[in-house]
Structure formats: C-alpha cells, structure tokens
Amino acid sequence: MIKTIASRIWAFFKSFQLTIVLLALLMCLVVLCTLAQVEMGTAGAVNAYMRSFFVWRHVAALPFPLPIFPGGALVGLLLTINLIAKTLDIKLIWPRAGMWLIHAGLVILFAGEFVAGMMQVDTNMSIEVGQTVNYVQSYKDMELAVIDVTDPAWDEVYSVPDTLLAKGGSIAIPGTPITLNVKRYFPNAELATLIPGSAPSLATAGVGVNASVVEIPVVSADNEMNQTSAFVEPVAGGRSYGVWLTSVALGAPQSFTHEGRTYALSMRLRRQYLPYAFTLKQFRHDVYPGTDIPKNFSSLVQVVNPSQKESREVLIYMNQPLRYEGKTFYQASFGKNDTLSILSVVENPGWLLPYVSCVLVSLGLLVHFAIVLRRSLKRRQDQKES
Amino acid sequence: MGVGLLSLALGCRSDQVSHYRVPKEVAATHPDHPGHASEGMPSQGMPSGPDAAANVPPPPTPKGSLKWSLPKGWSELPGGGMRFATFKTPVSGKVEATVVVLPGAAGGELPNVNRWRGQIGLPPLDEAGLAKARTVLKTKAGALNVYDFTSDGQVKSRMVVGYVTTPDGNTWFLKLTGDAEPVAKAKSDFMTILGSIRLD
Numbered sequence: 001m002i003k004t005i006a007s008r009i010w011a012f013f014k015s016f017q018l019t020i021v022l023l024a025l026l027m028c029l030v031v032l033c034t035l036a037q038v039e040m041g042t043a044g045a046v047n048a049y050m051r052s053f054f055v056w057r058h059v060a061a062l063p064f065p066l067p068i069f070p071g072g073a074l075v076g077l078l079l080t081i082n083l084i085a086k087t088l089d090i091k092l093i094w095p096r097a098g099m100w101l102i103h104a105g106l107v108i109l110f111a112g113e114f115v116a117g118m119m120q121v122d123t124n125m126s127i128e129v130g131q132t133v134n135y136v137q138s139y140k141d142m143e144l145a146v147i148d149v150t151d152p153a154w155d156e157v158y159s160v161p162d163t164l165l166a167k168g169g170s171i172a173i174p175g176t177p178i179t180l181n182v183k184r185y186f187p188n189a190e191l192a193t194l195i196p197g198s199a200p201s202l203a204t205a206g207v208g209v210n211a212s213v214v215e216i217p218v219v220s221a222d223n224e225m226n227q228t229s230a231f232v233e234p235v236a237g238g239r240s241y242g243v244w245l246t247s248v249a250l251g252a253p254q255s256f257t258h259e260g261r262t263y264a265l266s267m268r269l270r271r272q273y274l275p276y277a278f279t280l281k282q283f284r285h286d287v288y289p290g291t292d293i294p295k296n297f298s299s300l301v302q303v304v305n306p307s308q309k310e311s312r313e314v315l316i317y318m319n320q321p322l323r324y325e326g327k328t329f330y331q332a333s334f335g336k337n338d339t340l341s342i343l344s345v346v347e348n349p350g351w352l353l354p355y356v357s358c359v360l361v362s363l364g365l366l367v368h369f370a371i372v373l374r375r376s377l378k379r380r381q382d383q384k385e386s
Numbered sequence: 387m388g389v390g391l392l393s394l395a396l397g398c399r400s401d402q403v404s405h406y407r408v409p410k411e412v413a414a415t416h417p418d419h420p421g422h423a424s425e426g427m428p429s430q431g432m433p434s435g436p437d438a439a440a441n442v443p444p445p446p447t448p449k450g451s452l453k454w455s456l457p458k459g460w461s462e463l464p465g466g467g468m469r470f471a472t473f474k475t476p477v478s479g480k481v482e483a484t485v486v487v488l489p490g491a492a493g494g495e496l497p498n499v500n501r502w503r504g505q506i507g508l509p510p511l512d513e514a515g516l517a518k519a520r521t522v523l524k525t526k527a528g529a530l531n532v533y534d535f536t537s538d539g540q541v542k543s544r545m546v547v548g549y550v551t552t553p554d555g556n557t558w559f560l561k562l563t564g565d566a567e568p569v570a571k572a573k574s575d576f577m578t579i580l581g582s583i584r585l586d
Contacts, residue, residue, distance in 0.1 A: 134408065149410075157406045164401055173403055273406045290541055337505055 014085035022079045029055075029072050043122070043139065044220035051117040053077075073117060080110040095375070098368025105360030108353055115350030123272060124332065125343045127280045127301075134277035136327070136345045140220075141270040142228040144246055146173055146180070147253070150261045161270060162187070165230050176236075178263065183231035183243055188218045191229065191249045201245065202231045206254040206265075208245020228267060234258075276305035276325065281313070283341045285334060297331050299341040316343065452485075452527055452550075452558055455582040457575040470558075475575070479568030483576060486559045495549060498559070499533055502545055506537040506563075523577075526584035527552065532577075542566035546573055548580040 012018065033049035040048060049055055050072030056065040087103035090096050123136035144165055148156035158173045160180065165171075166187070171180045183202055194201055194212045203209050213229055229247035233240055236258040244254055246267040253266035282300040287293055298317035303310065303324065316322050321330040328351070332344035456462060459476030473483035499519070500510035511519060523530040530550045537543040546569065548560040560583070562569055562576045 153410060155408050155410055157408055159404045159406070161401060161403075164403070171403065175405055273408055337501075 010085065013081055014089050015082075018078070018082050019086075022075050022082065025070060025075050026072070026079070029069075029075065032069070033072075039221075041221040041224070043222070073114075076110060076113060080107060080114075083107055083110065095371055098364045098366075098371055101360050101364030101367060103364075105357045105364055108360065109357035112350045112353030112357060115353060116348050119350065120346065120348040123345045123347075125278065125329065125345055126335075127278060127299075127341055127343070128336065129280050129283055129339045129341075132277050132279040132304075135271040135273045137268075137272070138270040140226070142226070142248065142267060143270040144180075144230060144232065145253075145264075145266045145268060145271075146176070146178065146234075147264045147266065148176065148261055149255065149264050157271075157273075159271070162228060165232075176263075177258065178234050178236045181233040181235060183233055186213060186215045186227075186229045188216050188226040189229040189247065189249075190214045190216050191227065191245075191247055203243050203245040205242030205256070206244045207250060208243075208247075211245055213245065213247075230267065232265070234263070234265070274325075275307055276303060276310075278303055278329075278343075280341055283334060283338055285338045297334060297341075299331055299343065451586040452487075452552065452583050453586050454579050454584075457578050460575060460579070473579070475568075475572045477568045477572040479565055479571075481562065481564030481568035481572055483560075483562045483572070483579075486561070488557050488559075495531070498549070499547075502533070502547060502561075503535055506535060506543040506545055508535055508537060523548070523580055525550070525581060530580055530583065532580060534573075536566055544569040546576060548583075550583070552585065 029049055032055070033045050036045040036049060039045075048071075052071040053074040054067035054071045055069040057068045058065045083103060083106055087100065087107065090099050090103065092100075123138055125133055125136045127133045142162040144160040144162075146158040146160065148158075156175075158176065160171055160173070162185075165182055165185045168182045168185060171182065172178075173180065191211050191213055194210050198212060201209055201211055201213070203211070208231070213231075216227075218226055225248070227247060227249045229245065229249065231243050231245055233243045234256060235241070239258075241256040241258065244256075244265055246254070246265050248267050248269075250267070253264040255262050255264040257263070279302040280299055281302055284296065284298045284300075285294065286296040288295050296317060298315055300313060300315050301322075303312055303314055303322075305311075305325075314322050316329055316331050318331055321328050323329075326347055326349070328346045328348075329343045330346070331341070333342035334340060335342065456473070461474045463472045463474060470487045471485040473485075475481055475483055496511070496513060496516050499516055503510060519533055519535070521532045521534070523532050527550060530548050532546065532548050534546045535544065542565070544564065544566040546562040548558075550558050550560075552558060560576075560580060562572060
C-alpha cells in the first residue's frame with residue numbers, strides 16, 4: 001500500500017506533464033511580474049511574484065491576504081524536484097554520462113537562483129569625486145542612526161532599523177544611557193512648514209517643531225523613495241531631551257548633549273559599514289563627439305584596505321565590475337553634473353553557481369555529442385563491414 | 387532546500403540595534419557646487435545626502451512668491467522636486483525653461499553662476515568677470531540679474547538665467563537652457579517673462 005503511494009508520488013514528480021504545467025505557470029508568472037513592475041517597481045514585483053512561494057492578495061472581506069497563485073519560488077522548487085527525479089531516472093551507464101552532466105548543470109542553475117533569491121543583498125555606494133566612502137547603503141530599508149559625535153576622530157554609530165521603529169515603544173540603545181521612545185512612525189510621509197493656526201507639531205525640539213507631517217501611502221517604484229519619518233523622544237539618566245522629528249526629508253542631522261557627550265539623530269538609508277574604503281579619484285562620462293549619446297562611464301577608485309595593507313587604484317566601468325571581498329561593484333549611475341558616481345553593489349554567495357552550471361551543461365552537451373557521434377560512426381562501420 | 391534557505395535568509399535580517407565605530411565622514415569639496423544644491427538634476431532615485439535638503443522642510447509655496455506673465459504660445463507646468471515651475475515653450479528643439487527657488491542665499495551668486503557655466507563646459511569667472519557678464523533688469527520684484535552664456539564646441543549649448551532674491555530671503559533662478567539655436571529663438575519671449583516678474 002505505502003509502496004504504491006510512494007511509487008505514485010515518484011511517478012508524479014518525474015512526469016513530463018508536471019514539467020509542462022510548471023513551465024506554463026512560469027510563463028504566466030513572467031507576464032504577471034512584468035506587468036506588476038509598473039505599479040511595484042522592479043524589486044517589489046520580483047519579490048512579490050518570483051521570490052515568494054505564493055502570490056498574496058488582500059481580499060476586501062478578509063483581514064488577512066490569500067494566496068492566489070503559486071509564486072516563482074514554489075514553481076522553481078517543484079521544477080528542481082522534477083528535474084532531480086528525472087535525472088535519477090537516467091540509467092547510471094557510460095553512454096548516458098552527457099545526459100547526467102547536462103541535468104546536473106541545470107539542477108545547479110536552479111539552486112543558484114534559490115541562493116540568489118534568498119541570500120543576495122543588493123545595495124549601492126554613492127560617492128562623489130574626492131570623497132572617501134566606507135559603507136554601502138540599502139535602496140529602500142531605512143535606519144535611525146544615533147551617532148555619538150563627541151570623539152574628534154571617531155563616530156560611534158548606533159543603528160536602529162526601521163523594522164524596529166515600526167514596532168514602536170521604547171528602544172534601549174545598548175552601550176549608551178539612551179532610551180528612545182518612539183512616539184509615531186511613518187513609513188512614508190510628506191513634510192511641510194507648519195501653517196500658523198494649525199495643530200501644533202508633536203515635536204518639542206529641533207526643526208520638527210515647525211513642521212507638519214502627513215502620512216502618505218508607501219511607494220515601491222524604482223525611482224521613488226519613501227520619506228520615512230518618526231517622532232522620537234530620547235531619554236537619558238531619567239531626563240527627557242524633548243520629542244524630535246527625524247526624517248529622510250530632513251538634511252542635516254540634529255543633536256542633543258547628555259553628560260558631555262553629543263548625540264546626533266539622523267534618519268537615512270540603512271548602511272552597512274565595510275572594513276575598507278573607496279575614494280573616487282575620477283569619474284568619466286564620455287559621449288560620442290557632437291552628440292549627447294553616452295559612450296562610456298567609468299569610475300577610477302582608490303581601494304584602501306588597512307587590514308590587508310592594501311592600497312590600489314581600480315577602474316570600474318560598464319560591464320567591468322570590481323569583485324572585492326565577496327561583493328561586486330558595478331558602475332550603475334551618476335549625478336550631480338558628473339561629479340557623483342553610483343556603484344550598484346551585489347553580494348551573492350552563490351554567484352559562481354551559474355558559471356559552474358554553464359560549464360557542466362556545455363561539457364555535458366560535448367560528451368553527449370561525442371558519444372552519439374561515436375555510436376553513429378560505429379554503426380556506419382558495421383554496415384560497411386556487413 | 388528552499389525552505390531551509392528561506393529560514394536562513396530571514397535569520398540574517400537583523401531587527402536589533404547594531405553598533406559601529408567609524409572614522410568621521412569627510413565630505414567632498416566642490417567649489418562649483420555651492421551647498422550641493424542639485425537643482426532639479428536627475429537624482430537617479432538616490433538618497434538625499436546630508437546636503438541635498440535644507441535643514442527646514444521646504445514650504446509648499448514659498449512666502450513672497452513670484453508671479454509672471456507668459457507670452458503667447460507659452461504655458462506653465464507645475465514643478466516637481468526642487469523645481470517651482472517649468473515653462474513649455476512654442477520653440478521646437480532642445481530647449482527648456484525652469485524656475486527654481488532655494489531658501490536663503492543658496493550658496494551665493496558667484497558660485498551659482500560658475501556652477502551653471504560648468505554645466506555647459508565654461509571656465510569659472512571671478513567677481514570682476516561676474517560684474518562684466520551681468521545685465522540688470524529692473525522689475526516689480528526688484529533688480530533681476532541676467533546672465534547669458536554660450537558654450538564652445540560643435541554643438542553649442544546656451545543658458546540664459548535670471549537671478550533674484552526676494553524680500554523673504556529666498557533666491558530664485560529662472561533659467562532658459564538648451565541648444566544655442568532654439569534658445570536664441572526663445573530668448574526674446576523669455577526676457578519678456580523676466581521683465582514681467584512681480585511679487586505675489
């Protein structure tokens with residue numbers, strides 16, 4: 001009985017019909033995901049359709065979202081199982097060695113996409129000519145940085161992620177006497193100067209006293225950024241330092257001093273500090289003579305890594321990224337009248353897998369071709385002899 | 387496999403306060419970028435740095451706003467970003483007319499003029515050169531300084547800019563930019579707009 005069920009499941013997973021259905025689902029997902037990019041932006045649509053096990057939708061009558069379509073991760077997982085089942089079905093004999101290699105290569109390609117989907121981190125480094133930058137920053141995620149700026153040489157940065165701010169309540173900053181009381185958090189907001197006669201601001205200190213904050217819907221398109229804002233009250237040693245408005249829309253950080261130490265508050269894109277730094281020495285934006293058509297973008301950076309006693313110049317240009325310490329830096333964009341270069345930074349622990357896959361599939365095809373050729377030549381020889 | 391990787395990935399996403407000790411940041415210095423006001427330049431969807439916005443959020447409409455009259459064929463589009471307004475010109479070709487308002491002195495007149503000159507590849511001016519290049523236009527909003535620069539090269543770029551500080555301390559730039567030929571065609575109408583400005 002159990003054997004029958006097991007063999008049925010096995011037959012289901014290795015069936016060619018399953019492959020066809022899954023490939024059809026994948027095609028639908030590609031179309032849906034492409035259309036969704038208009039509303040959600042590239043990253044938002046890819047996360048919602050491709051890198052999730054189900055596509056979720058809110059139905060008006062229900063308080064929770066419902067899965068309405070299998071997501072790319074689920075279809076990919078089933079396709080991988082289908083492929084593995086088919087591979088194991090191939091006889092383990094020499095004439096089938098090519099088929100084994102090809103199938104193994106495809107399984108690795110699928111595994112590579114899973115690793116990328118689950119573990120790839122996309123950030124960017126925006127760096128001005130002459131500037132030295134030792135961090136990469138997120139495209140969307142925010143942080144409230146509480147920075148102890150007292151030391152003339154060093155900054156002690158305490159990063160409070162937006163996900164923690166969204167929960168509200170009190171947040172103790174470890175290593176400091178400060179506790180932040182989150183009064184209100186806005187994932188996206190519009191700030192304006194307070195009009196006389198309107199309700200006073202929640203802020204009692206800093207520039208927020210004169211600002212009105214209106215919550216607006218969160219944006220996810222590629223060219224839009226949420227103006228994440230929060231009213232926070234730093235409390236230290238039993239004393240409140242007032243309620244401050246912190247927002248991405250506010251430029252310069254605001255600060256308060258507690259027992260001789262000055263702390264700055266700054267809402268900004270979430271940073272990841274690096275043990276090395278890049279200095280942009282030159283940015284080039286060449287155009288074809290007499291036109292505005294770009295010919296080449298390149299950034300000449302000085303990479304300084306004290307732990308490796310390394311200091312060298314690297315030229316990063318289109319299709320020629322720098323791979324360094326597990327991260328890949330691509331020339332992505334520029335701004336500020338060609339004095340700002342933006343490098344997109346990708347960290348993918350599985351970046352080698354597609355290459356391994358390509359080698360295996362190519363090798364498999366060659367082996368298979370050689371085997372078939374040899375068999376065919378042998379057959380012709382046999383025919384001649386007979 | 388996927389579920390295992392998913393849990394691993396979720397585990398990596400920190401929801402804790404983290405601490406770093408970092409050397410103090412040194413900002414890049416650009417004499418041609420006063421206050422780094424990017425002035426409606428494409429921001430590439432990038433974050434505003436510590437210098438991109440002023441300390442106080444910009445008001446929806448500045449107090450002591452400027453008004454102008456548009457010649458026939460011209461229309462006004464609402465601004466976006468740091469632009470207060472954009473003018474649609476009847477002239478075809480690469481030409482654009484914009485109005486930008488910045489709080490305070492916006493870095494000063496000479497650095498701004500030199501920044502504009504830099505945008506079309508011209509060398510910076512000194513105070514004496516600035517005074518030479520300036521034409522003063524009397525308007526109801528006060529004296530308006532007008533600059534007209536044309537670049538060198540095969541395809542010449544031209545820029546006509548009106549620069550005025552309103553009594554509330556804000557600085558206004560009214561710019562006509564583009565290829566030299568369409569700019570030349572649109573200039574007389576643009577000068578009429580500059581001459582018509584008044585306080586609201």
